[in-house]
Amino acid sequence: MKGINRARTGLAGAVATFTILALAACGGGGSDTAGDGGDTGDGGSDLIRVGFSQLGAESGWRTANTESVKESLSADNGFDLTFVDAQQKQENQIKALRDFVAQDVDVIAFSPVIETGWDEVLQEIKDSGIPVVLVDRTVDTTVDDPFVTWIGADFKAEGTTAGEWVAENAPDAKIFELQGTLGSGAQVDREEGFGEVVGDQIIGKASGNFTRAEGKTAVEAALQAYPDMTMIFTHNDDMGLGAIEAIEAAGKVPGKDIQIVSVDGVRDGLQALVDKKFNFVVECNPVFGDQLAELITKVADGEDVPKETIVIDKAFDQTITQADVDARAY
Numbered sequence: 001m002k003g004i005n006r007a008r009t010g011l012a013g014a015v016a017t018f019t020i021l022a023l024a025a026c027g028g029g030g031s032d033t034a035g036d037g038g039d040t041g042d043g044g045s046d047l048i049r050v051g052f053s054q055l056g057a058e059s060g061w062r063t064a065n066t067e068s069v070k071e072s073l074s075a076d077n078g079f080d081l082t083f084v085d086a087q088q089k090q091e092n093q094i095k096a097l098r099d100f101v102a103q104d105v106d107v108i109a110f111s112p113v114i115e116t117g118w119d120e121v122l123q124e125i126k127d128s129g130i131p132v133v134l135v136d137r138t139v140d141t142t143v144d145d146p147f148v149t150w151i152g153a154d155f156k157a158e159g160t161t162a163g164e165w166v167a168e169n170a171p172d173a174k175i176f177e178l179q180g181t182l183g184s185g186a187q188v189d190r191e192e193g194f195g196e197v198v199g200d201q202i203i204g205k206a207s208g209n210f211t212r213a214e215g216k217t218a219v220e221a222a223l224q225a226y227p228d229m230t231m232i233f234t235h236n237d238d239m240g241l242g243a244i245e246a247i248e249a250a251g252k253v254p255g256k257d258i259q260i261v262s263v264d265g266v267r268d269g270l271q272a273l274v275d276k277k278f279n280f281v282v283e284c285n286p287v288f289g290d291q292l293a294e295l296i297t298k299v300a301d302g303e304d305v306p307k308e309t310i311v312i313d314k315a316f317d318q319t320i321t322q323a324d325v326d327a328r329a330y
Helices: 002-015 060-072 090-103 119-128 155-169 185-201 212-225 237-249 267-274 289-300 322-326
Strands: 048-054 079-085 107-110 132-135 149-152 175-179 202-207 231-234 259-264 280-283 308-310 315-317
Touching: 048 060, 048 090, 048 289, 060 079, 060 237, 060 267, 060 289, 079 090, 090 107, 090 119, 107 289, 119 132, 132 289, 149 289, 155 185, 155 231, 155 259, 155 280, 155 315, 175 185, 175 212, 175 237, 185 202, 202 212, 212 231, 212 237, 231 237, 237 259, 237 267, 259 267, 267 280, 267 315, 267 322
Parallel strands: 048 079, 048 107, 107 132, 132 149, 149 308, 175 202, 175 231, 231 259, 259 280
Antiparallel strands: 280 315
């Protein structure tokens, strides 16, 4: 698209005015891919060409986020989207990003699987003049001004909200922390926010890699290692659902014998809250594709955009109703 390519030249200089974010941001439909290639729209001279690398499909949250992104970055909305699922492997994302550069897309957007290890490819993208929009998570890099803007949730605030509920409602709880993918922004910041409030109550930690199966395995081991634990703080709902399976298999009652505080707010997680198997859920809203589309359009046109866009989250306790869950969009 000639107009956008001209705008990119000016934008490359403008990118340098942005300060690198210190934030570490959040935890489908269409023509999906399995990480071995991309799915590309029909394209056209008037469409904004976007390369988007999703980190994977490890959870219900991620699936809902992918669906929102694909729905918003459609040809009908003015985009020619190339989408690649990295299957939670950084090497797959780096390959996808280099492919986007080779395709000379107008904007690159991606959700980095972890924070570090991006220096070389980000420098290559910067040298190409293609603007970068970070989605959900951010990066820790030595590259100056590697991205134009970031959109996502405040992970640390999510951990803080969970910790504040524990401090008020279970001040004597002995907590096992079920962490997400180690080194990811969601894991790092949720751990920090939660720990600053109730860190002295945490008796053990382990990673469940944001998946239900690994969450179950981690809790099975934790039940043996920490027999006196009375609460699990899980970095996402899927791991918490795996924890329920492990707790019930051990003959205990989730939500009662072992309370569960979670982050995400996907339908299955909120159903567990209605069923009294979860005790408290902090939302990490995945449905912000429309906001992302608006940002990408402005970036492609060379307009000024905010350095960060925080997606607003809610929190839920066991007063939530079945009607609330049934009305959930994800």
